[in-house]
Amino acid sequence: MRLAALMTVLSLAAPAAAGDFRLQFPLDCTLGENCRIQQFVDRDPGKGATDFTCGTLSYDGHKGTDIALPYLSDMQAGVQVRAAADGVVLGTRNTMADQYATAGNADSIDGKECGNGVVLRHGGGWETQYCHMKRGSVLVENGQKVKAGDVLGEVGLSGKTQFPHLHLSVRKDGAVVDPFSPGALDTCGSPAARTLWADPLPYQPGGLIGAGFSTAVPEFDAIQAGTANQAPLAADAPALVFWAYAYGSQAGDRLELNVTGPGGELLSHSEALERTQAQLFRAAGRRLRGGQWPAGSYTGVARLLRDGQEIARFARSMTVAAQ
Structure with a gap:
């Protein structure tokens, strides 16, 4: 609080x-x-x-x-x-x-x-x-x-x-x-x-800039450029990767990445951030093991935690079409 x-x-x-x-x-x-x-x-x-x-x-x-x-x-x-x-x-x-x-x-x-x-x-x-x-x-x-x-x-x-x-x-x-x-x-x-602001501005002590889906861990310059999000992914995409772009992290913060799909939870990743950074990104994913990704809606949620409290959240959804 x-x-x-x-x-x-x-x-x-x-x-x-x-x-x-x-x-x-x-x-x-x-x-x-x-x-x-x-x-x-x-x-x-x-x-x-x-x-x-x-x-x-x-x-x-x-x-x-x-x-x-x-x-x-x-x-x-x-x-x-x-x-x-x-x-x-x-x-x-x-x-x-x-x-x-x-x-x-x-x-x-x-x-x-x-x-x-x-x-x-x-x-x-x-x-x-x-x-x-x-x-x-x-x-x-x-x-x-x-x-x-x-x-x-x-x-x-x-x-x-x-x-x-x-x-x-x-x-x-x-x-x-x-x-x-x-x-x-x-x-x-x-x-x-x-x-001095005529309309006082809130202070946000770090947060999430964006998040997206891709078929591999993206390069940082692609994330900065705004071209890293490849959603919606094809049903036969070789991997499903969810990434999040953050700012103002502090050593000891935790970044969580979770994806749910038609069958429930697809991946859950939690990582402690070891140093203070102006900007950073993290990614987690799963490879396709034969067949196709189930058709339907997928939602990725990124959470930035500080001292056990959520200070920022970003969600991104996509639909994988049947082939």
Whole structure:
């Protein structure tokens, strides 16, 4: 119950007082459905990293909020980035390629880690910066006035990044501010009594991005691309594999994969996760032993458990047709 209670407290945190700077959610997506917050501002002043709840959803020196899409295919379909508040465009970049950051392209990214993006200046010393946008998608120009909700461009994969997302930085008089808890950045753990979000956002301490069926254990790049799910499988498929894609795991978490079919339970797999990871996947399956898979409905359920409590669940169903 501790995690559920924490999520409730955070989602009920009050916005800033009337007249203070407030933020609208900057993406055309719904948290927990087709996007997630992968990482928060780092609240640890030393070499470690912690988010504002003292959780693990950050990394050393991270200065913004990363709102991620599930798959590369979602980015390619187009997800709009919107201004979080009224402001004036202070700067833009729109020409960097959408690609995963690697050692091979590090030199071209050096000094431009934000990738394509927009900086907005607001009143009272506030600024917001929008990073990793899609090449050619930025629609605004320097000096242009924008209103909260105006489209700035689209989510991309430019700059120093390993997954499609918007990195939103908030600054006051040049100093980084965590919009979820705008107090001192060297503290964490106290329930957020104040937030910059006009509509307070819930905190999810890790979860499941997606799941699917395939005929073999997929490659991670296929999962990231959104092409790993092969459902519905053919009745003579050589194997039936169920996989799950997770984020924000902690050492000691447990990931469970279960599949039921026309004859009842087909497979049950439970695995302890040995280390904290930003993203990961696990898979389990069975080979076809002669004949065909029974025709009918199959449902795979993935569960992420922490301290024995379920913090996330994802279900995927398919129908195997008779041949």
